[in-house]
Amino acid sequence: MSEIKRYHSNQRMSQIVTHGDTIYLAGQVGTAGASVAQQTQDCLDQIDALLAEVGSDKTRILQTVIWLHSMDDFAEMNGVWDAWAPEGHTPARACGEAKLAKPEFTVEIIVTAAK
Structure with missing residues (x-):
């Protein structure tokens, strides 16, 4: 049985x-x-x-879920994402609109990765 560790x-x-x-990873x-x-x-x-x-x-990210306060921000978020995401190692990804914890937050990113 694999050990579960929390940080x-x-x-x-x-x-x-x-x-x-x-x-x-928790939502960032x-x-x-x-x-x-x-x-x-x-x-x-x-x-x-x-x-x-x-x-x-x-390069080891398997899946990413991105929540945006508004889908109107999709292009601006993608401009930063595209510069960061490693070519040839892009994860499965979903992006949607959601009400976030505070109205001042516009982006939340959740990641699952491999060691």
């Missing part, structure tokens, strides 16, 4: 959960009130750091 946990959630060779948000591009970059920087902490990187 940066509190009563509500863990930022990282690993199970065997699979890594699950950027600086509330910043531009869509900046919030996207903040999310991606956090994802890079969290994956590195458990011995992985963006």
Whole structure:
């Protein structure tokens, strides 16, 4: 049976959960009130750091779910995503519109990756 490890946990959630060779990240948000591009970059920087902490990187991402406050922000978010996503290693991805935890958040990114 594979061990489950949790990192940066509190009563509500863990930022990282690993199970065997699979890594699950909590939804990452950027600086509330910043531009869509900046919030996207903040999310991606956090994802890079969290994956590195458990011995992985963006080339090992299996799936990404992106929530946008408004689909009107799709192109701006994709401009940052496309510059960050490693060619030849892009994950399965879904993007939709959702009401996020605070109205100042415009982007939330959830990642599942392999070690």
